[in-house]
Amino acid sequence: MFHKEGTKTILLGIIFTALVLLISDYFVDIIWLKKGLQIFAFFILVIILQFFRNPKRAVDINETQILAPVDGKVVVIEEVYEGEYFKDKRLQVSIFMSPINVHVTRYAMSGIIKFSKYHPGKFLVAWHPKASEENERTTVVIENNTFGAVLYRQIAGALAKRIVNYAQEGMQVVQGTDAGFIKFGSRVDLFLPLGTPVNVVLNQKVIGGKTIIAIKK
Template sequence: MFHKEGAKTILLGVAFTAIVLLLSDRLIDIFWLKKALQISAFLILIIILQFFRNPKRKVLLNENQILAPVDGKVVVIEEVYEGEFFKEKRLQVSIFMSPINVHVTRYPMSGIIKFSKYHPGKFLVAWHPKASEENERTTIVVENNTFGAILYRQIAGALARRIVNYAEEGMQVVQGTDAGFIKFGSRVDLFLPLGTPISVVLNQKAIGGKTIIATKE
């Protein structure tokens, strides 16, 4: 299964591969060169398909848990000052997504969207300390009765050139469902209330909609 945001790119990839196969058969007589071009076209198509894959995942809804919004590696767990919405100290958990990860963003918890804003910006590498404040990004705040308001931020990386965000203020959203997509390498930051019990450790592999980031008893 593939994400809808990849439909156009996948169609272009299929068309490109078909054209390379057709033209190489008709115009190139050198066997090794013909096969090299054909194999290269197939490899490009495979890369496109794997990037836009959207595996179905059964999410166990739990209002006492915050789930990973994306696949990737936990690279930050620390107290920071969040200056855009909360304007106070929060507990930040960041997940870095490489180009080979699934790039679907999922809602980390059920609740009401209280804030959703897109920011144009730079394309620093996603692990750069300033990426959260200076890169192209979206900021989304979800609120429920268990955790109150939490913020997650989709951040473009050096290769990412498009962030898709489906969250709109006032929406009622369900934990683990499709919240958007980030094309190519990127990062997602979570900002949780201070004192929230964290269930992951640095360098742990996270699976969107599956890995428990935090639990509230």
């Protein structure tokens, strides 16, 4: 299964591959060159399909848990000052996605969207300390009765040129469902209330909609 955001790119990839196969069959007589072009075209198509994959996942909805919003690796767990919405200290958990990860963003918890804003910006590497404040990004706040308000931020990386965010203020969202997409390597930051028990460690690999980031005991 593939994400809807990849429809146009996948179609272009299929057309490109078909054209290369057709042209190489009719106009290239050198066998090694013909095979090389065909293999290259198939390789590009496989990369595109791999990037836009959207695996179906059975999510165990649980109001006492915050789930990973994306696939990737935990690169930050620390107390920071969040200055856009809360304007106070929060516990930040950041997940870095490489180009080979699934890039679907999922809602980390169920609740009501209280805030959703897009920010144009730079394209620093996603692990840069200032990426959360200076890169192209979206900021979304979900609120429920268990955790209160939790903020997540989709951040573009050096290669990411488009962030897709489906969250709109006032929406009632369900944990684990599709919240958007980020094209190419990027990062998602979670900002949790101080004192929230975190269930992951630095450098741990997480799976969106499956791995438990935090538990309210």
